Amino acid sequence: MDLSNRTVLVVGGTSGIGRELARRFASAGSTVAVAGRNPQALSELAAEGFGTFGIDVTDDFSVAASRDAVLARYPELDTVVTMSGVMLLEDLRDPAHFETTRTTIDSNLLGTIRVIDAFTPHLIRRGAGTFMTVTSGIAFLPFPPMPSYAASKAAVHAYSEALRAQLAATGVDVVELVPPDVASAGQEKANPHALPLEDFATEVMGLLSQDPTPHEILVRGVLMHRWAEREGTYDGLVAQRAKALIMLPGRQN
Numbered sequence: 001m002d003l004s005n006r007t008v009l010v011v012g013g014t015s016g017i018g019r020e021l022a023r024r025f026a027s028a029g030s031t032v033a034v035a036g037r038n039p040q041a042l043s044e045l046a047a048e049g050f051g052t053f054g055i056d057v058t059d060d061f062s063v064a065a066s067r068d069a070v071l072a073r074y075p076e077l078d079t080v081v082t083m084s085g086v087m088l089l090e091d092l093r094d095p096a097h098f099e100t101t102r103t104t105i106d107s108n109l110l111g112t113i114r115v116i117d118a119f120t121p122h123l124i125r126r127g128a129g130t131f132m133t134v135t136s137g138i139a140f141l142p143f144p145p146m147p148s149y150a151a152s153k154a155a156v157h158a159y160s161e162a163l164r165a166q167l168a169a170t171g172v173d174v175v176e177l178v179p180p181d182v183a184s185a186g187q188e189k190a191n192p193h194a195l196p197l198e199d200f201a202t203e204v205m206g207l208l209s210q211d212p213t214p215h216e217i218l219v220r221g222v223l224m225h226r227w228a229e230r231e232g233t234y235d236g237l238v239a240q241r242a243k244a245l246i247m248l249p250g251r252q253n
């Protein structure tokens with residue numbers, strides 16, 4: 001993918017990985033818009049020169065209104081990144097966890113599908129473009145303290161594969177970004193081994209610039225998650241990661 005001449009919308013670009021990739025696309029020469037809910041972050045990004053749009057991916061009307069506003073300003077839009085997501089802990093021994101499940105699935109899975117649906121007719125009409133979906137190493141190697149998160153990301157992986165097949169021959173490609181632990185949104189505190197955001201973004205832009213663009217953007221730090229089943233390390237790694245259940249409030253075991 002030539003990163004220097006795209007017109008990119010990063011939904012979920014107001015912080016963390018999305019904001020960093022928005023900046024990287026812009027410094028590579030692309031035109032970049034970001035969307036999210038946080039008004040302060042949006043106005044700071046507008047001051048940096050980004051097109052900014054309010055969106056709540058859990059709300060059908062908000063997604064449709066943002067889509068209309070984005071396409072009115074950027075009729076040449078060719079790349080949509082579905083970065084929005086929440087990463088929430090859940091204690092499945094407490095039935096009250098279900099509200100977390102609902103929020104997680106609505107934001108991460110249904111939110112991704114809402115945004116893709118909103119822009120699919122436009123990209124098909126253009127006859128060229130890219131959806132970049134965002135999953136996680138946790139889609140392939142569960143992290144037991146975040147069960148609905150793992151389920152949502154495994155679902156986005158499966159959805160991305162099917163979407164790619166359904167859009168074949170339309171000129172619209174689907175690229176799945178699979179981050180490992182990246183030091184954004186407080187991950188550096190939860191996991192001192194989290195990959196620094198800048199290093200992650202540099203590796204991602206390098207992989208994205210390959211021609212043809214890989215279907216999955218796998219930085220080195222995520223390979224052990226992505227291929228654990230194939231490599232026979234899956235059971236051991238899940239057992240090891242289950243030790244992190246101690247981080248759930250009130251859990252001794």
Ligand SMILES: NC(=O)c1ccc[n+]([C@@H]2O[C@H](COP(=O)([O-])OP(=O)(O)OC[C@H]3O[C@@H](n4cnc5c(N)ncnc54)[C@H](OP(=O)(O)O)[C@@H]3O)[C@@H](O)[C@H]2O)c1
Pocket residue numbers: 011012013014015016017018035036037038039041055056057058083084085086087107111134135136137178179180181182183184185187
């Ligand atoms: N950091 C990691 O270690 C890691 C690892 C694997 C995968 N990921 C995935 O990478 C993506 C970005 O994560 P991050 O670490 O950069 O987290 P982050 O800094 O918390 O960013 C999350 C983004 O999602 C947006 N968002 C959340 N709910 C939304 C909603 N209802 N409507 C619209 N936007 C919404 C937020 O924007 P507003 O608050 O402005 O709405 C923000 O821009 C997520 O999908 C995450 O699951 C992260």
